[in-house]
Amino acid sequence: MSETVDLSEDLEFTCVPSLWQRKHLLGLEELTAAEIRLILDVAAQIKSATAGCRDRVSALNGRTVANLFFENSTRTKTSFTLAAKRLGGDVVDFSSNTSSLSKGETIIDTAKTLEAMNMDAVIVRHRTPGTPHLLAQNLECSVINAGDGPHEHPTQGLLDILTILEHRGTVEDLTVALVGDISHSRTARSNIFGLKKLGARVIVCGPATLVSRRWEKFGVEVAHNLDEIVPRCDVLNLLRIQFERQQTRPFPSVREYAHLYAMNRRRMAIAKDNVLIMAPGPINRGVEISADVADGEHSVILEQVTNGLAVRMAVLWLCCGPREIG
Amino acid sequence: MSRILILGGRLIDPDQGIDRVGSLLVSDGHIAAYDIPADHADAEGAVVIDAADRIVAPGLIDIGPELREPGGEEDETIESGTAAAIAGGYTAIACTPNTDPPIDTQGSVEFVLHQAARANRCRVHPIACVSKNRAGEELAEIGQLTEAGAVAFSDVDAPIHNAELLRRAFQYCSMFDRPVLNRPEVIELTRGGVMHDGDVSLMLGLSSLPAAAEDVMISRDCSLAETTGGRLHLTQVTTAGGTEIVRRAKHRGVHVTCGVSPPHFTLTDEMLRSFDSRYKLNPPLRSEMDRQAVIEALADGTIDVICSSHAPYAAEKKLQELDQAPFGAVGLETTLSLVVTELVAAGLLTWTEAIKKLSTNPACILGVPGGTLRVGAAADVTIIDPSADWRVTEHELTSLSRNTPFAGRDVQGRACCVIVNGEIKRTSTGTFSQA
Numbered sequence: 035m036s037e038t039v040d041l042s043e044d045l046e047f048t049c050v051p052s053l054w055q056r057k058h059l060l061g062l063e064e065l066t067a068a069e070i071r072l073i074l075d076v077a078a079q080i081k082s083a084t085a086g087c088r089d090r091v092s093a094l095n096g097r098t099v100a101n102l103f104f105e106n107s108t109r110t111k112t113s114f115t116l117a118a119k120r121l122g123g124d125v126v127d128f129s130s131n132t133s134s135l136s137k138g139e140t141i142i143d144t145a146k147t148l149e150a151m152n153m154d155a156v157i158v159r160h161r162t163p164g165t166p167h168l169l170a171q172n173l174e175c176s177v178i179n180a181g182d183g184p185h186e187h188p189t190q191g192l193l194d195i196l197t198i199l200e201h202r203g204t205v206e207d208l209t210v211a212l213v214g215d216i217s218h219s220r221t222a223r224s225n226i227f228g229l230k231k232l233g234a235r236v237i238v239c240g241p242a243t244l245v246s247r248r249w250e251k252f253g254v255e256v257a258h259n260l261d262e263i264v265p266r267c268d269v270l271n272l273l274r275i276q277f278e279r280q281q282t283r284p285f286p287s288v289r290e291y292a293h294l295y296a297m298n299r300r301r302m303a304i305a306k307d308n309v310l311i312m313a314p315g316p317i318n319r320g321v322e323i324s325a326d327v328a329d330g331e332h333s334v335i336l337e338q339v340t341n342g343l344a345v346r347m348a349v350l351w352l353c354c355g356p357r358e359i360g
Numbered sequence: 361m362s363r364i365l366i367l368g369g370r371l372i373d374p375d376q377g378i379d380r381v382g383s384l385l386v387s388d389g390h391i392a393a394y395d396i397p398a399d400h401a402d403a404e405g406a407v408v409i410d411a412a413d414r415i416v417a418p419g420l421i422d423i424g425p426e427l428r429e430p431g432g433e434e435d436e437t438i439e440s441g442t443a444a445a446i447a448g449g450y451t452a453i454a455c456t457p458n459t460d461p462p463i464d465t466q467g468s469v470e471f472v473l474h475q476a477a478r479a480n481r482c483r484v485h486p487i488a489c490v491s492k493n494r495a496g497e498e499l500a501e502i503g504q505l506t507e508a509g510a511v512a513f514s515d516v517d518a519p520i521h522n523a524e525l526l527r528r529a530f531q532y533c534s535m536f537d538r539p540v541l542n543r544p545e546v547i548e549l550t551r552g553g554v555m556h557d558g559d560v561s562l563m564l565g566l567s568s569l570p571a572a573a574e575d576v577m578i579s580r581d582c583s584l585a586e587t588t589g590g591r592l593h594l595t596q597v598t599t600a601g602g603t604e605i606v607r608r609a610k611h612r613g614v615h616v617t618c619g620v621s622p623p624h625f626t627l628t629d630e631m632l633r634s635f636d637s638r639y640k641l642n643p644p645l646r647s648e649m650d651r652q653a654v655i656e657a658l659a660d661g662t663i664d665v666i667c668s669s670h671a672p673y674a675a676e677k678k679l680q681e682l683d684q685a686p687f688g689a690v691g692l693e694t695t696l697s698l699v700v701t702e703l704v705a706a707g708l709l710t711w712t713e714a715i716k717k718l719s720t721n722p723a724c725i726l727g728v729p730g731g732t733l734r735v736g737a738a739a740d741v742t743i744i745d746p747s748a749d750w751r752v753t754e755h756e757l758t759s760l761s762r763n764t765p766f767a768g769r770d771v772q773g774r775a776c777c778v779i780v781n782g783e784i785k786r787t788s789t790g791t792f793s794q795a
Contacts, residue, residue, distance in 0.1 A: 063563070140680055162681040163565045164635025184565030223565055248562045281552050281567065 050355045058170045058177045059349050061186035062227040070228055074196050077341070077348035087120060087343040093351050094123035097154040101127045102145060102169075103180070104160045109315060109339070110180050110190075114157045117346035123154075123354075141165065142172045149173050154354045158182070161279075176353040184218045184279060189349055190314055191224025193342040195232065197334050198269055200341070201310055206233035209266050211257075213295060214273030214322050216245045218280060221273060221314040226254055237263050240273075240295060243284035260295050264305050271312040272297050272322040288321060298324040302332070310334050362782060363387045365396065365403045369411025369743060373418060374716035375732035384416060386739040389782035393735065407784065409777060411743055417715045418731050419451025419740030419780065421722035423619060424487065424514070424541065424595050425670035425692055427453075429475060430468075431460025436672040436760050438472065441692070442481035444759040446786045448668070448693040449775025451740035452483035452730050454722075457494070458516035464489035464500045469508035482780055483740070485511040485728050490529045490540060494518045499528055506536045511726045512593070514541035517642070517687075521547060523580060530590025539591040539617075539725055544577035544602065545569075545643070554682055556629040556644040564632065566682065569644050575601035582609040582616055593725055594618035596669060598643040600653035607662045617725050619665035621691055622698035623765055625654050631765065637678045637685035638765045641669075644687075658717070659708055665725065666717045668695040672761030690759045694752055694766050696744065700773025704746075711746075743777035750774060 053072050062070065081087055099118045101111050111127070118125045128148060145156060155176035158166045163185035170177040181187040198205050210229055216222045216238045229236050230253060238245050239257040249256050257263045264270070275291065285291050297311065311323070311333045319325045328335060364386040371394075372379050385393040385403060396403050427441035436444075438455075445453045455472065457463030463472060469486045476484030488510035489500045496518060505513070513533055520526045520542050529540050550569040555561050557568030578594060582605060585592035597603055597618040609616050623641055628648050631639040639645055646654075657663045671688025678685050699718065703709040709717075719742075723731025730740040752769045754762040778786045 140676060142679060160681065162683045164682045167635045168679075168681065182565075186565070218565075220565060223563070246562055248559055251559060252563075 048356065049358045050352055052358060054352045057353060059188050059353055060166050060170060060177065060179045062188045062191050062224045062231070063186065065231070067231045070192070070195070070231055073192055073345065073348050073352060074199060076352060077192070077196055077344040080347045080351075081341070081344040084120065087340060087347065090120050090122060092122040093355060094118065094121035097354050098124040098126065098152065099155040099157060099350065099354070100148045100153045101125065101129070102148065102156045102158045103129045104141075105181070107159055107180070110159065113339070113342045114180060114346050117343050117350055120343070121347055121350055123350070142169065145169050145173055149175050155350065178349060178353060181220050183220065184223070184276070185220055186224045186227075187220035188224050189342065189345050190221045191228040192345040192349070193338055194221070194225055194271060194312060194314070195228050196341045196345055197312065197338050198310065200337070201334065202268070205229060207235070208268040209235045209237065210269040210271065211237040211239050211263055211267045212271050212273060213239045213260060213297070214244070215275045216240055216249070216273070218244070218276035219273050225271060226252070230254070237267070239263055241285050241291070260301065261304065264301050267309060268306060269310045269312060270297055270305070271314070272317075273314065274316065274318060274322060292321050296320070296322055296324060297327050299326055302327055302330070312338060314338070363403065363406035364409060364739075364779060364782065364784065365398060365406040366409045366411045366416055366741070366743065367398060369414045369416035371416045371733065372711050372715050373733040374712050374720040375418065376734060378733065379712055384733065384741070386741065386779065386782050390739050391733055391735050391737050409743065413745075413747070414776060415711060415744040415746055417742050417744060418719045418733050419742045419778065420449045420696060420718045420775075421726070421728070421730055422450050422453040422670070422692065422695070423593070423665055423667050423722050423726065424456050425453050425668050426458060426516075426672065426688070427455040428459060428672060430471065434674045435677070438475040438484065439479040440758070440760045441670070441672070442476060442479045442484060444670070444690070444692040444757070445482045446778050447758040449696045449742045449744065449778055450482050450692065451742060451778060451780045452485060452728060454485040454487050454511055454726055454728070456487050456514065456516045457489045458518075462489050462494045463487070464492055464494065464505075466501070466504045466508040469505055469510050473509050481785055483728070483730070485509070485726060487512045487514050487541060489513065490515050490520060491525060496521050496525060499525070499532060502532055502538070503536065506538060510538075511728055512539045512541050514595070517543065519543045519545045519547065519577065523584065526581065527584050527588055530585055530588035530592070534588065534590050537727065539593045541593045541595050542581055543595050543643075544574050544581060544597070546573040546576050549573035549576075553644075554640060555632045556646045558629055558647050560629045560632055564635075566632065569642070571599040571601055571646065571650065574599050574643060575605060578602045578605045582606070582614050585616055586612065586614045589615065591615045592617070595667065596620055596624065596643050597657070597663060598624045598646050598650060598654060600650050603653050603657035603662055607657065607660075610662065617664040617721070618662070619667040620654055620658065620663050621667050621669035622695055622702065623689060625651060625658065626698055626702050627765060635682055637680065637682055638689060638763055638767070640682060640685055640687055641689055641765075642687035655703075655708055658703065664717060664721045666695065666699055666714075668692045672759050673763050674761055678763045689763050689765050690757065690761055691764070692759065693757055694764060694771070696775060697750070697771035697773050698766065700746060701771045705772055739779055739782040741779040742775050744773060745776045746773050748772065748774040748776070
């Protein structure tokens with residue numbers, strides 16, 4: 035561990051900028067473009083001030099955040115935990131793979147119990163859309179959405195955009211394709227909302243059972259043939275098939291899915307020379323992405339992971355950091 | 361002899377085609393005479409109700425409120441539910457059998473009637489199960505249930521999935537001239553669903569109940585009613601497609617009637633953007649296009665009944681994750697006001713049409729007393745203050761449960777006096793005196 039850096043000097047402000055008035059981060063749909071840019075800007079500054087999120091700073095000294103995870107998670111929980119610790123905060127974990135109701139307690143009571151231990155923020159993951167919103171209405175502390183079912187995963191959307199920004203400087207007028215299980219993907223929704231606000235062209239691509247034509251109403255291009263869109267894409271974000279959320283099997287076999295939608299060497303040959311290959315993980319090699327593409331020169335999958343830390347540090351600081359008095 | 365003289369109100373009776381100012385005398389539990397002056401010998405000793413600027417209508421009748429007793433007394437009881445009904449202007453309700461245990465035996469029908477008699481508020485007509493234990497497999501003992509007092513048959517929120525069972529139910533119920541009530545829903549299409557399938561569910565990532573699940577079942581139910589000659593009442597029709605299917609079936613002469621409740625002509629799926637489980641209903645709040653189609657079907661008579669779809673749930677049940685929270689909202693105390701505010705005041709329905717859907721048609725479908733102000737009919741009368749302005753406030757509701765999607769909403773029109781079988785069950789202050 036390197037020495038502690040004073041974030042306030044490096045970032046040239048001691049309080050959360052007045053543009054950020056939110057206590058919670060529930061989704062990207064409700065943020066303005068300026069708010070999204072602010073988070074990305076703060077994340078970039080934190081990343082450079084902390085040697086790529088390696089150094090510990092004291093921005094959240096004395097604050098405690100709770101991980102309240104009702105769905106399995108390794109990477110997101112670890113990332114939030116590290117982010118809070120790098121900012122000097124304390125972290126407690128409350129994990130349950132089942133609803134708290136199985137113990138006879140409502141989720142609100144569970145969260146209020148945690149809050150009574152003086153939490154400054156709860157980071158919530160839950161299988162049901164809107165659960166972070168339900169908690170935000172019932173708690174005094176900050177609520178950060180770490181994934182609410184297929185709805186939103188705002189820090190994932192932000193880290194994807196930050197990764198694109200680092201390579202291209204802007205997302206405006208870039209063509210970004212989200213490929214795979216759009217119906218059940220919170221990553222897809224947060225990317226769509228964030229990217230559209232920042233001026234990118236977004237394509238959603240996958241089988242018709244998982245990609246609704248309705249997205250066209252919201253200015254998103256809908257495609258079912260990956261080969262047709264690959265040559266136009268600046269970024270391909272390859273989403274995992276969320277078998278656990280599907281009520282009925284949406285395609286005949288994994289083999290057929292991979293045949294139609296896996297990003298492989300053959301499809302890389304028709305892609306742009308500087309295409310970025312992204313995946314929110316966990317990746318299924320041989321399903322949505324072949325091993326050589328996942329490990330190839332266009333892949334920025336591991337950079338996404340590092341940027342996740344930067345984005346989560348920025349979000350925690352903006353939501354729980356010191357505010358200007360009055 | 362107990363007498364009530366209702367003076368100077370606007371008498372609206374869709375059954376007789378009456379809409380005029382006049383007075384009404386109630387005597388010994390029956391409608392006795394029209395336009396008797398206060399000093400007439402027949403009015404001697406009568407309680408006089410000044411109904412100037414009020415609407416005097418046949419008592420409101422609700423098809424299908426859930427009273428939860430036995431088994432769900434934390435949500436509602438027959439006592440609290442009938443109190444809520446009276447508060448909402450109802451003189452009679454036909455309560456549903458989705459209780460625990462379900463109302464599928466003669467004894468359980470008699471229990472409901474017994475509890476209703478003890479509560480002594482509005483009339484209670486039990487609806488009994490179509491199938492034993494609401495399991496959708498074998499017919500319940502419909503003949504004996506009818507003898508015990510069941511007025512209609514329904515498996516409520518377990519829509520009759522087995523077409524053969526429904527066919528048999530239509531045939532069997534027609535022997536007793538009883539309607540089968542079904543909630544049209546193809547359950548394979550709605551499994552796991554939380555809200556209407558549309559633009560909003562797409563944005564929110566919530567699993568959905570497509571309109572087609574309702575439309576397909578309405579088609580099937582109408583076909584089976586047609587081939588058997590049975591009487592079908594669809595408790596709620598909420599889609600543009602569904603209203604059109606019913607319209608065409610009625611045109612062919614199928615014995616089908618249908619209802620809808622205020623949320624579906626007032627609100628849309630946009631409300632779910634709040635993720636508030638008070639808006640989680642089944643059938644779900646639909647799109648604006650569906651809402652407009654429902655209003656059109658109300659106006660042209662395709663939709664016969666406006667019901668409360670009263671589904672009370674204790675606060676802790678609704679205050680859960682959206683997929684865990686149960687479907688439904690209370691409605692007994694807000695239905696009349698939403699009809700007045702959203703349909704009558706908005707010029708979409710006349711008062712006569714509104715009263716017909718709230719009273720006359722339900723009485724006719726269920727074959728129960730009421731729904732008319734004819735001389736000699738049972739004296740079930742609701743007096744309405746059409747201009748009463750009030751705000752729906754959760755903690756002021758009489759129901760044990762407060763899960764209303766209309767909390768905080770300003771509405772107009774309210775029942776100010778409810779007379780059941782010639783007995784005044786509720787008045788707001790200052791509306792009556794002794795002659």
